[in-house]
Amino acid sequence: MKQRFHDRTEAGKLLALRLTEYVNQPDVCVLGLPRGGVPIAYEIAQALNLPMDICLVRKLGVPGQPELAMGAIAPGGVMVLNHEIIRALNISRGAVMRVAAAEKRELERRDRAYRGDRNLLNVEGKTIILVDDGIATSSTLRAAIVTLRRQNPKAILVAVPVAAESACLSLRKMVNQIICLMMPEPLQSIGMWYVDFSQTSDREVQRLLRQTTQVS
Numbered sequence: 638m639k640q641r642f643h644d645r646t647e648a649g650k651l652l653a654l655r656l657t658e659y660v661n662q663p664d665v666c667v668l669g670l671p672r673g674g675v676p677i678a679y680e681i682a683q684a685l686n687l688p689m690d691i692c693l694v695r696k697l698g699v700p701g702q703p704e705l706a707m708g709a710i711a712p713g714g715v716m717v718l719n720h721e722i723i724r725a726l727n728i729s730r731g732a733v734m735r736v737a738a739a740e741k742r743e744l745e746r747r748d749r750a751y752r753g754d755r756n757l758l759n760v761e762g763k764t765i766i767l768v769d770d771g772i773a774t775s776s777t778l779r780a781a782i783v784t785l786r787r788q789n790p791k792a793i794l795v796a797v798p799v800a801a802e803s804a805c806l807s808l809r810k811m812v813n814q815i816i817c818l819m820m821p822e823p824l825q826s827i828g829m830w831y832v833d834f835s836q837t838s839d840r841e842v843q844r845l846l847r848q849t850t851q852v853s
Contacts, residue, residue, distance in 0.1 A: 644833040645673065645770055647681025648818070650800035655816050656766065656796065660685045664791065665764045666694040670781060671747060672837035673770035679821050679845040681768060681796065689849040690758035691842070692767060693748055694781045695740040704826075706773070707733065709780035710740055712748070713787065717779040751842050755774045760785065764792045767812075771827030772800035775808050782811050 642648040658686025659665045667689040675691060682689035697708040699722065707728060708718035716737060722735065765785060772778060778795060785793060792813040800817045801824040808815060819830065828834035 641829075642798055642831050644831060645676040646680055646800075647809065648770065648831070650676035650684065651818060652677065652796050652798060652816065653681045653684035655818070656681060659687065659764070659766065659795045661710045662687070662764070662829075665766065666690065666735060666758055666760060667766045667768060668758070668760075668785075670694055670767070670769040671842050672839070675766045675845055676837055677770055677798065678766075678768040679849065680768060683850055687733050687766075688705075688758060691751055691844075691846065692785065693744055693751075694777050694784070694801050695744045695747075696723060696732065696777050697724060697736050697740055699728065700736065706776040707736075709776040709828060710737055710744065711780040712744065713784060715780050715783050716781060717776055719776050721772055722774070747839070750839055752839060755846065759796070760788050760790045761787065764794065766794050766796050766811075768796050770798065770805040771830065772784040772797050772808070772817075773824060773827055775802075775804040778808060779811065783810075799827060800824070 665687055667678045667682040667687050669675040669691055671691050678689055694709055694711040696706045699707050706719060707722045710716050727837050763803040767777060767781060784796060794814045795812050796816045797807060799819045802820040805817055
């Protein structure tokens with residue numbers, strides 16, 4: 638594919654066409670990274686009749702350049718750092734920890750806002766389809782994968798509409814499979830590969846979660 642996706646909904650439907658072998662499989666579940674990965678995960682789960690949940694993770698943005706990831710955090714004290722970016726921009730440990738503390742508070746807020754009284758999906762022994770709206774540096778996905786590995790899944794597949802080829806290569810050793818519809822060179826930014834890349838709201842994440850099937 639070379640043309641842009643119209644929006645995340647279209648991207649999810651197109652990804653689902655590459656995942657049809659998992660339709661109705663009782664040991665497979667879909668996890669979306671909030672917020673942008675959730676609408677895509679929802680379309681995949683609906684098309685394949687699979688349970689869906691969220692996988693909370695927060696990017697650690699470079700001070701003054703929040704869209705550039707210097708790492709990511711996930712529940713359970715998981716922190717993945719991009720040391721190459723940290724060294725190149727001469728970011729101090731103190732600055733990293735201040736950003737991490739702020740993002741930890743946001744992670745906890747989102748957990749309360751999104752999950753509420755919804756039980757955490759049990760992924761032990763299951764194949765996970767882990768979904769985001771794109772991969773630039775891979776920091777957020779790395780944190781998610783580290784967190785999920787602690788829960789002893791059978792396998793982890795990463796499914797994304799668009800990604801940097803270098804990011805996919807760096808992730809291959811961490812997961813069983815990567816499914817990506819486009820790897821443009823240069824990537825430049827995830828958003829430029831969507832006609833509509835408007836921010837997914839908390840309310841939209843909550844709505845999609847309420848509409849999904851969830852099994853323990």
